[in-house]
Amino acid sequence: MIELHTVSRVFATGDSPVQAINAVSLQINAGDGLVVRGPSGSGKSTLLHMLGLMLHPTGGVMEFDGQRPWSHTPAWRARVRRQRIGFVFQQGHLLPWLSLRDNVMLAGIDAAKAEVLLDRVGLHARSGHRPGQVSGGERQRAAVARALAGGSDVLLADEPTGTLDEANALAVLDLLEEARADGAAVVLATHGAADPGDKWATISLERGCIVNPLETHTAC
Ligand SMILES: Nc1ncnc2c1ncn2[C@@H]1O[C@H](COP(=O)(O)OP(=O)(O)OP(=O)(O)O)[C@@H](O)[C@H]1O
Ligand SMILES: [Mg+2]
Numbered sequence: 031m032i033e034l035h036t037v038s039r040v041f042a043t044g045d046s047p048v049q050a051i052n053a054v055s056l057q058i059n060a061g062d063g064l065v066v067r068g069p070s071g072s073g074k075s076t077l078l079h080m081l082g083l084m085l086h087p088t089g090g091v092m093e094f095d096g097q098r099p100w101s102h103t104p105a106w107r108a109r110v111r112r113q114r115i116g117f118v119f120q121q122g123h124l125l126p127w128l129s130l131r132d133n134v135m136l137a138g139i140d141a142a143k144a145e146v147l148l149d150r151v152g153l154h155a156r157s158g159h160r161p162g163q164v165s166g167g168e169r170q171r172a173a174v175a176r177a178l179a180g181g182s183d184v185l186l187a188d189e190p191t192g193t194l195d196e197a198n199a200l201a202v203l204d205l206l207e208e209a210r211a212d213g214a215a216v217v218l219a220t221h222g223a224a225d226p227g228d229k230w231a232t233i234s235l236e237r238g239c240i241v242n243p244l245e246t247h248t249a250c
Contacts, residue, residue, distance in 0.1 A: 031215055032058040032081055036078070037090035038238075039076050050076040052238040053090065060183065062228060066219040068235030073121055074219035077235070082117050083107045100196045116182035116214075118173050124161040130172040131157040137179035150200055160229060167193045174202050176194045178209055184210050185216045191224045199224060201202065203242040222231045 039051040051073045058064060058081070066074050079085035080092065086100045093099075094114075099107050116137075122132045125192075130153060132146040148157045151171035153164075161169050174190050187206060191199035203218075203226045210216045218226060233241045 031060055031095060033091075033093045034080075034087075035091040035093075037087045037092055039073075039085065040088045050238050051080070051087075054235075054238075054240055055090075056233065056240075058184070058217065060213050060215055061210060062209050062215045063230035064215075064217045065224075065226060065232040066235060068116040068221060068233060071220055071240050072221075072235040073238040074221070074235060075188050076238075078117075078188050078217060078219050081184070081211070082115050082186050083111050084117075097167050114183045116177035116180045116185045118170075118177045118185075120188040120192070124125070124169055124172060124176070129158050129160055130164065130175075132169075132173060134176045134179050136213060139179045140151050144175075144179065146183065147179055148172065150205060151175050152198060167195070167198060170194060171198060171202065174205060178205055181212075181214075183186060183214055184211075185214045187216070187218045189220055189222070191220065192222060203227075 034054055034056050036053040036055055037051060038049065038053055038181060041048045041050055052070050054077065066077060068074050076085065080087055093112060099110065130148060131141060131144045134147055135141060145157055147153065148154055151174055153168060153171055156164050156168060170190060170193050177185060178202050194202065203224065206216050206218060218224065233240050
């Protein structure tokens with residue numbers, strides 16, 4: 031589904047460009063589970079934003095279903111993002127003026143389904159509240175519910191459990207595993223202890239490089 035061939039990303043800021051991702055090659059197929067580990071600043075979010083077609087590589091080749099997204103129009107990428115990709119942002123990114131239920135419904139589902147998803151992340155009683163009226167962890171759980179609601183082929187989760195206690199973190203990991211069982215490719219970035227289990231492959235990033243190359247992933 032998604033292939034990266036020696037993909038790099040340099041941020042040209044000031045006099046010292048930052049090489050956030052350095053020659054990463056990997057393949058992600060339907061039903062795959064991939065954990066991206068690495069310390070703060072190692073390039074996890076940058077990698078996920080590129081996989082989500084939100085940030086273009088500055089080197090290498092990326093393909094989505096055999097197509098090069100960055101040779102297409104912004105409208106093409108927007109359509110693929112909307113129809114195929116779910117993203118849980120590190121910061122949540124809910125719309126502040128909508129209730130949690132309405133935020134989840136933005137993924138194109140009805141209120142009853144939104145309530146079911148919010149219930150599964152422990153937020154049933156808060157579905158009518160706006161993001162500003164709930165805690166940071168509750169916002170994060172609502173963001174996970176919204177990303178799951180779209181039934182995407184690719185689910186990209188950037189630190190979805192970073193602000194959660196153990197029970198809620200486990201609930202979120204269960205939801206990611208279910209999305210995978212439904213056939214989605216799921217990528218989870220974490221610098222913490224989140225561990226979705228041994229059925230997931232793991233890559234570790236250090237300064238933008240994969241340091242534990244697997245069969246389908248090469249080191250830089
Ligand atoms: N827009 C940007 N402009 C300049 N540098 C950036 C930009 N975005 C990220 N970087 C740099 O790229 C590197 C990788 O950042 P990234 O956000 O991908 O790390 P991360 O692994 O997600 O870290 P964290 O665990 O703290 O979220 C860092 O050195 C960061 O400062
Ligand atoms: Mg990050």
